[in-house]
Amino acid sequence: MKGKRKGKIAADSLVILCGLIIAGYVIIELRDNRWFYPALVAAGAVMLVAGIDIYRLTRKAAESGGRLAEIPEIGQLILLDEEEKPVKSWNLAGRTALVIGKRGSERVDIDLTDCEYSCFIDYQHAVLNFSLDCWYVEDLESRNGVRIKKVEDGRCYKIMGRPCKVTAGDILYIANTRLLLS
Missing domain, CATH: 2.60.200.20 (Tumour Suppressor Smad4)
Structure with a gap:
């Protein structure tokens, strides 16, 4: 599970990075376009959800003694x-x-x-x-x-x-x- 949690944090970080890139593109290229605000809000919402997930995962890690708790998997x-x-x-x-x-x-x-x-x-x-x-x-x-x-x-x-x-x-x-x- 430890690897899965780190993988989720990495994936969420990648989503936030992509959201920042999209937001930058929207601000530069679509400033005078009617899609400016909806696109900016959508990029912000995606980054917010990913940020909340990262917060939740890192909080679980902090509650388990500062490390990502390893839960044995059932196989x-x-x-x-x-x-x-x-x-x-x-x-x-x-x-x-x-x-x-x-x-x-x-x-x-x-x-x-x-x-x-x-x-x-x-x-x-x-x-x-x-x-x-x-x-x-x-x-x-x-x-x-x-x-x-x-x-x-x-x-x-x-x-x-x-x-x-x-x-x-x-x-x-x-x-x-x-x-x-x-």
Whole structure:
């Protein structure tokens, strides 16, 4: 994430530079044109939005001790056995939504049909969604619910009614089946 945030700051800086160049062109070339004010306002608005984004990103960096905080990215979902050993994994790279459940008449991306507790898993039990650089898990109104053990505090929470943000190291409990986000 550190590189992504620096990349966003660099891209916003480039937008501001281009906005300044466009504003300079408008002032020099379009001074007596009817498009002078609308073009100048548009260039100013683009620079303002980019400047606000840079401010927001650098403020986050300042709040995290003066450095750009590095958040581990989630790259795979790992099925764990009773002894916390990996059994199977799914690559999440390039994906934006994955349905967790078991084979049936519905589409499932993370198939838990062969798991020990599959009788407690719905055909479409939960969904993992990627939005705004973060992963979220949502219960699809399953019979036995979805719980999440958060890595930052080690506590287990039941997912109810709305998506829950997940991070690398969190463990999803689909019925009694454990899936590690890594």
